[in-house]
Amino acid sequence: MSSRGLVTRRKVMRGGLAALAGGVGAAALAACGEAEVVEKTVTVTVTEVKEVIKEVPVEVPVTKEVEVERVVVKEVPVETIKEVPVETIKEVEVEKVVEKEVIKEVFVEKVVVEEKLIERAKELVPGINIFSYPEVIPLGPYNPTVGGEVSYPTFGNANSYHPLRAASRASVEIGNMIHEPLYVLGAGNDFAPLLAAGSEVQDDRTQWRIRLRNDVVFHNDEPFNADTVISNFEEIFDESIVRGGIVGFANELNKVEKVDDFTVDFFTKIPNALFHKPLTRGYRPWPLVAKEMGEDFDFNPIGTGPFKFESWTDNVELVGSRFDKYAWAPWYSANQGPAYADRAVGKVLSNDSTARINAMEAGEVSFLLHFVFPHVQRISTNPSFRVLGILNEGMPQYMPINTQLFPTDDVEVRRAMIEGIDRRTVTVRANGGVPPVVVSNCLTSEAVKGYNPEVNNLYTFDVQKAQARLDAAGWTLGDDGFRYNSDGELLEIVFPDTGFPVRELFKLDVEKSLGISVQIPKMEGSTFNEQMQNGAFHAAYVGVGGPDGDVLWDRFHTSVYGLPGRAYSRWMYTDPPGEATPGVELDALLDGARVEFDESKRIDLWQRASHIIMDNALMIPFVTEFLSWIANTDIVGGNLYVGNFALPIWSDWYDKRVG
Amino acid sequence: MSTDALREPTSATAQDPLELRPPRSEWQMSYRRFWRHKAAVLGLSILIIISIGAIFADVIAIEPEETFYSFDELQTKKWLPPLTDGHLMGTDDIGRDVFSRVVRGSRVSLRVGFFAVGIASIAGTLFGLAAGYFGGWVDQVVSRAIDVMLAFPDLLLAIAILAALGPSLVNAMVALGLAGIPGYARVVRGATLAARELVYVHAARAVGMSDTRIMLRHILPNVLSPILIMMTLGLGGAILAASALGFLGLAADPPTPEWGSELNLSRAYLRTAWWVSTFNGAAIAVTVLSVNMVGDGLREALDPQASSWAR
Numbered sequence: 026m027s028s029r030g031l032v033t034r035r036k037v038m039r040g041g042l043a044a045l046a047g048g049v050g051a052a053a054l055a056a057c058g059e060a061e062v063v064e065k066t067v068t069v070t071v072t073e074v075k076e077v078i079k080e081v082p083v084e085v086p087v088t089k090e091v092e093v094e095r096v097v098v099k100e101v102p103v104e105t106i107k108e109v110p111v112e113t114i115k116e117v118e119v120e121k122v123v124e125k126e127v128i129k130e131v132f133v134e135k136v137v138v139e140e141k142l143i144e145r146a147k148e149l150v151p152g153i154n155i156f157s158y159p160e161v162i163p164l165g166p167y168n169p170t171v172g173g174e175v176s177y178p179t180f181g182n183a184n185s186y187h188p189l190r191a192a193s194r195a196s197v198e199i200g201n202m203i204h205e206p207l208y209v210l211g212a213g214n215d216f217a218p219l220l221a222a223g224s225e226v227q228d229d230r231t232q233w234r235i236r237l238r239n240d241v242v243f244h245n246d247e248p249f250n251a252d253t254v255i256s257n258f259e260e261i262f263d264e265s266i267v268r269g270g271i272v273g274f275a276n277e278l279n280k281v282e283k284v285d286d287f288t289v290d291f292f293t294k295i296p297n298a299l300f301h302k303p304l305t306r307g308y309r310p311w312p313l314v315a316k317e318m319g320e321d322f323d324f325n326p327i328g329t330g331p332f333k334f335e336s337w338t339d340n341v342e343l344v345g346s347r348f349d350k351y352a353w354a355p356w357y358s359a360n361q362g363p364a365y366a367d368r369a370v371g372k373v374l375s376n377d378s379t380a381r382i383n384a385m386e387a388g389e390v391s392f393l394l395h396f397v398f399p400h401v402q403r404i405s406t407n408p409s410f411r412v413l414g415i416l417n418e419g420m421p422q423y424m425p426i427n428t429q430l431f432p433t434d435d436v437e438v439r440r441a442m443i444e445g446i447d448r449r450t451v452t453v454r455a456n457g458g459v460p461p462v463v464v465s466n467c468l469t470s471e472a473v474k475g476y477n478p479e480v481n482n483l484y485t486f487d488v489q490k491a492q493a494r495l496d497a498a499g500w501t502l503g504d505d506g507f508r509y510n511s512d513g514e515l516l517e518i519v520f521p522d523t524g525f526p527v528r529e530l531f532k533l534d535v536e537k538s539l540g541i542s543v544q545i546p547k548m549e550g551s552t553f554n555e556q557m558q559n560g561a562f563h564a565a566y567v568g569v570g571g572p573d574g575d576v577l578w579d580r581f582h583t584s585v586y587g588l589p590g591r592a593y594s595r596w597m598y599t600d601p602p603g604e605a606t607p608g609v610e611l612d613a614l615l616d617g618a619r620v621e622f623d624e625s626k627r628i629d630l631w632q633r634a635s636h637i638i639m640d641n642a643l644m645i646p647f648v649t650e651f652l653s654w655i656a657n658t659d660i661v662g663g664n665l666y667v668g669n670f671a672l673p674i675w676s677d678w679y680d681k682r683v684g
Numbered sequence: 685m686s687t688d689a690l691r692e693p694t695s696a697t698a699q700d701p702l703e704l705r706p707p708r709s710e711w712q713m714s715y716r717r718f719w720r721h722k723a724a725v726l727g728l729s730i731l732i733i734i735s736i737g738a739i740f741a742d743v744i745a746i747e748p749e750e751t752f753y754s755f756d757e758l759q760t761k762k763w764l765p766p767l768t769d770g771h772l773m774g775t776d777d778i779g780r781d782v783f784s785r786v787v788r789g790s791r792v793s794l795r796v797g798f799f800a801v802g803i804a805s806i807a808g809t810l811f812g813l814a815a816g817y818f819g820g821w822v823d824q825v826v827s828r829a830i831d832v833m834l835a836f837p838d839l840l841l842a843i844a845i846l847a848a849l850g851p852s853l854v855n856a857m858v859a860l861g862l863a864g865i866p867g868y869a870r871v872v873r874g875a876t877l878a879a880r881e882l883v884y885v886h887a888a889r890a891v892g893m894s895d896t897r898i899m900l901r902h903i904l905p906n907v908l909s910p911i912l913i914m915m916t917l918g919l920g921g922a923i924l925a926a927s928a929l930g931f932l933g934l935a936a937d938p939p940t941p942e943w944g945s946e947l948n949l950s951r952a953y954l955r956t957a958w959w960v961s962t963f964n965g966a967a968i969a970v971t972v973l974s975v976n977m978v979g980d981g982l983r984e985a986l987d988p989q990a991s992s993w994a995r
Contacts, residue, residue: 379952400956403955449755450753522933522937526949529939532938533751545937
């Protein structure tokens with residue numbers, strides 16, 4: 026026997042014993058840790074969401090009014106808008122009267138829906154405090170103390186803390202203790218100024234004048250002003266410099282000009298009514314000294330945030346110390362002055378849910394995001410922890426369907442999949458074993474501006490109806506339980522397995538209920554993206570987020586075909602890849618919404634786009650999910666603001682262990 | 685009285701018992717040594733039980749492999765602890781019976797293990813025989829290839845091969861088999877180098893036997909013992925490696941039950957539903973342990989000197 030053979034055997038023996046010990050240890054640990062389920066009283070908070078009053082009722086006048094708008098916005102110079110015939114204006118006014126009548130009904134409906142959702146959530150996840158979205162959530166009585174430390178988790182390493190190059194989740198999520206944007210997303214999904222003081226759009230609607238606060242300084246005492254912004258954008262436009270996702274924003278701009286010390290003009294290539302959005306996350310100013318520092322700035326960042334950079338340990342933590350001159354917190358923050366805590370620590374945690382919950386219970390972090398719901402029952406019995414669930418209605422998980430690949434080029438197959446898939450059950454594993462509360466019927470749902478209640482009723486879960494639809498379309502059931510067309514071709518779809526836990530139940534359900542064969546090739550992320558962009562698969566499982574219907578542009582506008590993570594449906598798409606089909610109805614609606622400055626009309630356009638998308642079954646919407654949080658209220662006090670893309674507002678947290 | 689006459693038995697009672705007993709072959713002696721090895725017998729018993737479970741999995745399992753519970757059914761079916769509602773090992777996050785999944789998982793794990801060891805042992809033996817017997821450039825080519833492959837850990841090599849072939853259960857078997865080849869080739873080469881210098885091999889060559897015949901009829905039987913030992917011990921390693929690949933999502937396709945992938949899925953719920961990961965982990969541990977016990981017994985039976993020396 027060779028030494029290699031002996032060594033191998035020992036390794037195997039050790040491996041076997043280790044696995045046995047692991048199994049027994051796990052059993053013992055779980056037996057010790059298993060907690061009885063304690064029912065907790067759950068506070069139900071129903072919030073009147075004002076924007077719904079505006080957005081939903083537009084359903085009645087949509088058809089007539091928007092067709093007029095399309096012509097005006099797309100083809101007529103801006104000045105002509107003022108010259109719209111009097112008859113048209115009268116028509117709009119009449120319809121506004123109708124709007125007011127509808128508002129009350131829809132508002133009541135909205136309240137009832139939210140109450141039902143929250144009640145349902147209480148049943149499914151006892152011990153959790155459910156809030157609607159967005160919300161300001163007090164972590165307890167507000168008695169701030171100065172000093173100590175607050176910590177917040179993230180996962181994944183940071184690629185850079187220079188806003189010019191930051192691309193990873195950690196770079197933004199914990200990096201925002203140092204860097205701040207010009208605008209934040211506040212309550213009601215409206216944009217609120219942070220480093221900006223206000224904005225107005227000029228008559229040609231491509232010139233945005235942004236007024237800056239005049240009391241902001243960087244951590245190195247360098248003043249923040251128009252020169253800062255101009256210098257930053259010189260770098261953003263400079264193609265010789267390594268830049269991150271901010272390039273996308275730069276591509277929408279023609280130029281940036283200084284008006285005075287605290288006023289800057291942004292010139293967009295086309296009118297853009299949603300100009301504030303990239304100012305919330307895409308652009309976060311950095312000081313002039315960064316140019317001299319070069320790549321050193323990546324991990325020695327200087328910003329305007331409530332904490333100054335102190336240290337970064339790769340893949341471990343980002344540490345900041347209080348910036349005493351800070352006095353420009355978002356308006357909705359209870360603390361407008363310097364942060365309460367001496368230190369802020371952004372911890373990089375493992376992506377493993379059990380490891381994260383262990384870190385939370387060990388007191389390593391004050392908060393935990395995206396925990397697994399099965400832990401709720403055990404965690405909620407611990408009086409130190411506050412478990413929060415935010416109905417994240419704006420981010421449904423969905424599955425785009427490739428409309429150019431056989432057999433999903435058949436709209437009846439696509440519609441049958443929407444109707445026949447048990448979407449609530451299929452996603453149960455993806456949602457931590459808890460059946461999701463809300464089954465979504467479109468990308469824009471409930472709290473998202475552009476939500477269309479009519480679209481929500483286009484499809485209902487009905488397996489028999491889906492089967493009948495396939496029968497009528499000529500897909501007959503074979504002896505093997507799968508469907509074939511008259512040419513004997515198998516009804517089969519290819520669904521790439523990227524490790525997302527929806528695949529198994531999806532295959533079981535689709536094959537069993539609809540007789541559609543499902544192939545699940547395994548692949549890692551980059552291969553998946555490349556092949557998906559090339560239209561190699563029939564469907565994939567992805568997620569999307571956003572406060573408004575512009576997410577539809579991001580996913581269904583033909584100009585984004587071929588870009589990573591975009592427009593997999595390939596609907597009305599022409600070869601060669603990358604070339605958009607001009608003038609299609611969906612493109613026109615989505616483009617029209619971007620240049621429409623009247624919010625109610627913009628919402629109307631998004632609603633019409635939603636209808637086209639769902640009527641043609643370009644995707645299978647699945648469920649909206651919870652944003653799940655736990656706060657260790659023994660350690661941390663203050664408020665949780667989930668509006669700003671769920672980014673933390675560091676300055677309003679305080680360490681309860683101090684004093 | 686001739687010598688032969690003296691040896692002619694007259695009656696059973698008059699015989700020298702030592703003279704009467706036919707000489708035992710090496711294999712018979714090994715057989716007896718194996719059955720005296722209690723741990724090996726215990727391991728073999730467990731392995732036989734697991735194998736029977738794998739063969740008759742569809743009969744033993746209490747629910748079909750492709751079970752899908754509706755939303756309402758799930759409310760009462762998911763995460764049932766062991767010994768609840770007839771579920772010996774409880775249920776998982778989507779209400780499926782863990783016992784049924786574990787039993788069916790044995791089929792996949794054993795299949796991967798046997799196939800991988802089969803590929804590795806057959807190919808490794810052929811390469812080793814050729815390298816050891818022919819020597820020269822054949823030996824150089826095979827030995828250097830072995831050196832290169834041995835520079836990588838088995839599992840890492842298997843993952844690299846899977847990356848090239850694409851992840852699937854069949855490819856996992858092939859990858860583990862390919863990764864195991866150098867171990868066998870090196871052992872067989874060494875044994876062949878020694879065996880080819882023995883007198884009977886020279887004699888066989890002298891009477892004009894072909895190289896293939898010499899290798900297969902005269903050398904292979906003499907290097908079979910270490911191969912058998914390696915195969916048994918390698919089986920445990922292959923099952924562990926297959927579980928590791930399954931854990932990484934590189935083996936069986938869902939919803940095929942496989943111990944490694946079940947472990948991966950259930951680890952998120954370890955502190956809430958401990959039974960899913962525990963029973964799948966225990967299945968891996970018990971199987972590997974039993975295979976290793978058998979391997980240990982085989983080693984002592986087939987190569988007692990080496991075993992004594994090792995002790």
